[in-house]
Amino acid sequence: MRKIKLLMGVVIVAIFTSCGTTSQVPVTGRKQRLVVSDEQVMSLSNQEYQSYMKSAKISTNATNTAMVKRCGQRLASAVESYLRSNGLANEVSNYKWEFNLVQNNQVNAFCMPGGKIVVYEGILPVTQDEASLAIVLGHEIAHAVAKHSAERISNEYKKQTGLQIIGGVASAAGMGPNTANVMSSILGVGTKAWTSGFSRSQESEADHIGLIFAAMAGYDPQVAMAFWQRMAAAGNSSNSIFSDHPSDEKRIKQIQGWIPEAQKYYKPVTTTTTNKVTTKKK
DSSP states (O other): OOOHHHHHHHHHHHHHHHHOOOEETTTTOOOOEHHHHHHHHHHHHHHHHHHHHHHHHBBBOOHHHHHHHHHHHHHHHHHHHHHHHHHHHHHHTTTEEEEEEEEOOOOOOOETTEEEEEGGGGGGHOSSSSHHHHHHHHHHHHHHHHHHHHHHHHHHHHHHHHHHHHHHHHHTTTOOHHHHHHHHHHEEEEEHHHHHHHHHHHHHHHHHHHHHHHHTOOOTTTHEEEEEHHHTTTTTOOOOTTTOOOOOOHHHHHHHHHHHHHHOOOOOOEEEEEOEEEEEEE
């Protein structure tokens, strides 16, 4: 048992001293270690996005489509302004924003690295208004800005590296195949749980950052509470221990705690008409 613990320690050290770069997530300041470049991730995501859009059916609802694009562009402008103001101007070139509303009844939306956002029509009855849509889009954009896809790829790489190292370490130690298999199983289960928990952590981080982005874009962050309560009532999240998303109760509680921070960034958008200038809280 002592030998196994020592070998597991060797595995962990080998995994986390592998090549990569350390960066900091905007807004939260969390440090992350990535082993893939922005260029690699963008190349992969663009291929997947183009493939998806070839089979997707674009919404024919002109009003809703215009709302998605308008809301998305406001968020994109706010995000780019934030990045430039915080010494991250070089990151702006990574984004080629696109906002699409597609015919799909699922209550969902996603953003691929590089700013390719897709909204399913099925989520609009839950968002109900543009401000709540901004909470959704802010969340999805946050995944891209925080480089969560690159982080997940990096995590998978570390996992695979660890499993490969196990085989070499076990063989060098003269351990039998049964013992090596036990070690692989231990790391495999542990990695699965850690990866799942890490994904929930990413989802929570996207909630946090997205709320800030929505406020920066001029959308009242207070609407997030009612929106996520509607999502919970609609039964669109899972409380499984290996769920990618936080539980409804935890998510709503966390968002309530972040709202005071988001309010500091919130300035209602001033809309100019042909007759007068009005201020509307979205």
